[in-house]
Amino acid sequence: MVKDIATARNDFPILSQQINGQPLTYLDNAATTQKPRSVIDALTHYYEFDNANIHRGVYTLAERATEQYEQVRQQVADFIHADRDEIVFTRGTTTSLNWIALGFGAQVLQPGDDIIITVMEHHSNLVPWQQVALQTGANLRYVELTADGELDLAQYRQLLSKKTKIVAFTHVSNVLGTINPVQLMTQLAHEVGAYVVVDGAQAVGHFPVDMTSLDCDFYAFSGHKVYGPTGVGVLYGKREWLKKMNPVEFGGEMINLVQREITDFKAAPEKFEAGTMPIAQVIGLGAALTYIQKIGWSTIETQERRVTAAAYQLLKEIPGVEIYGPEMGPHRSALVTFNLKGVHPHDLATVLDTQGVAVRAGHHCAQPLMQTLGVSATTRASFGLYNQLSDVKRLAAAVRAAKEFFQV
Template identity: 45%
Template sequence: MIYDVNSIREDFPILKRKIHGRELVYFDNAATTQRPKQVVEAIAKFYLYYNANVHRGFHTLSQEASQLFEESYEEIAKFINGNMEETILTINTTDAINIVAYGWGLRNLKKGDEIVTTVMEHHSNMLPWRELAELTGAKIKYVDITEDGELNYKDLESKITERTKIVAFTLASNVVGTINDYKKIVNLAHSVEAIVIADGAQYVPHVETDVKKMDVDFLAFSGHKMLGPTGIGILWGKKEILEEMKPFRVGGDTIKDVTLDNVVWHDLPWRFDAGTPHIAGVIGLAEAVRYLKKIGMDGVRAHDIELVKHTIKLMKEIDDIEILGPLDPEKRTGLVAFNIKGLHHHIVAKALDMYGIAVRSGGHCAHPLHYRLNYQGSVRASYYIYNTKEEVDYFVEKLQKIISVKERLATEPVENVCTGT
């Protein structure tokens, strides 16, 4: 279909809000996206007309809810070219990664084994592996980046050895936006029979994803970063690995039978769905998937590139702005992190908020990456399907305004503005 951003914007009533008397410019999509009316209405319809627990009863409401739930589940799986039995419901990306760390890693790693990850990871794809290493005696290795914010593939080659059992990496950085070469990473990992876990939180919402072609062993992503509700995420895993795993969380709906002496675990994917699932979340995420499919992920990706290209072009003309990450828009997803020389990132974000512009500031849950780049934090503008070039123009115009009074702003105590990290 023809990409019509103005038509898309009509599905997001929140974009008509006024913030400090200005039209909202929402550039915090890497943290969470807005939801179109269609998603909110699908969730409301379930609660209003179909609400019942799934897989629990033979009454009409339970049967209808179960059918809607499973159809939605299947829709989500197909979005990444997976199937339902390999697609595990989680709370979010963080939860999904922890399921692999404790469900697979804790039972398979031993002292002397190695886990390879990178310095550009979100804390969610770093801290679980540290905890796992502490519990098992395994060793963590971190792959470095280049000065341009790209993964150092020579360093990756040197870090992967016969002792490597897990390679965990982000498909796209939530700070520098870099899209990593998954083919190279997967090939290196599999050459030593290591399993590969890909953090797709910043990738799946922006780039067409095919788990079959990627050949990763696990893929994790969140619904709320792709128009869906919060509290719902996905862990996709290869069937042969999932079949060998025992569930990390156990209880209701994870079993076929239980005696006082034995347990027979349920078939995939239900053995990993302990307790009542986030039924409305699955329905909402499926509607979000339908919305994105209607636009076309090629259109989503092209729109990202256009906005990032425009942003970098304008920012490069301003001496006081330092851009983090590669300057080639083709190498990154739809975000630009930056700093203004002489101004704390929180001060910049608060000043932008006064103009109705919502951005993120701080370490973005990726402190080691910022330290590697010699920053304490940064300001991040992140785009999605409803953002426009006109919004980018307005944003950069206000950045210039902020720079023009930065000597005064620089005297403002940061703790009076924001205490976030």
């Protein structure tokens, strides 16, 4: 496996099939990535040879499972340049962001405080803050977009004040592909004493992230968007804030001592990991990170930029296609969201599926952004390390065929 980027597609069993008589062209990586054989094998091996609960038994299987689970915690810490005790395993980005909002945000917010988020947020980084604002009496403030689909940093600076307690924003927009300046936005937020929460779901699988340089207080991402299994995610938090943060789920293994009237919790990260964790999925996540590292970030980034640029250009050349987000360049990640004039995105995606091309159509769990763009839905083609120029050529050909089919 992992000989070079040109043959990476062969490492993903699902991509070898045909859909509606056509080679599968999978372009919905922003929703979930496919899994290489090494990840599938890691899951199978755990269930065949090491299946036991962790942190509890003293027998061999339990000790092997615990060791593998904790090895991945260290691997994740190294992957994002953090410390082991700053890594909490969750069910995914959504869970991580909810825990941060409910366990930390609700604790530090007071009536009249400001929470700054952006209009490009996925609902997972919008609704939790909406709910916490209602509970605490805090105010929710939105950073709007510039005409080119980037955050309005001038407005962001104006919104920041001594009343700002939380700033929460996405590293990469799942609709626009916009790569936000996390380091700058964090620095500005810290200057007014605010805590910074970053949704990294659309970033971690595409380029390296470094908690040391970004300096955000919390960061969240999902295993299934970095070629790992579903059901596992990561919550990074600075040590001092995880110590202050309250768990929002309670049960076994996250405690030192339970008495009839009071419970003493373990230190982070264990105090957040109640009950039986997604052990196999954590081990699969470790295999996925190993796979990424074997290919190498420079190779992945080069390939994805090449494919994204080709898709952007080919779609732009089709009459009636409108593309959303920044121009092709350093501020755009590996996706292209667009509409074909006169055709509903769901209808377009259905026709593309007849050609074996899998894209996402809908509001992408970003309805306030759709309202800002003046549309109800869009079509999104998003790319991974296994996508090649042949995939985007099939995409463009399928869109042209749909245009002819609908006579628009």
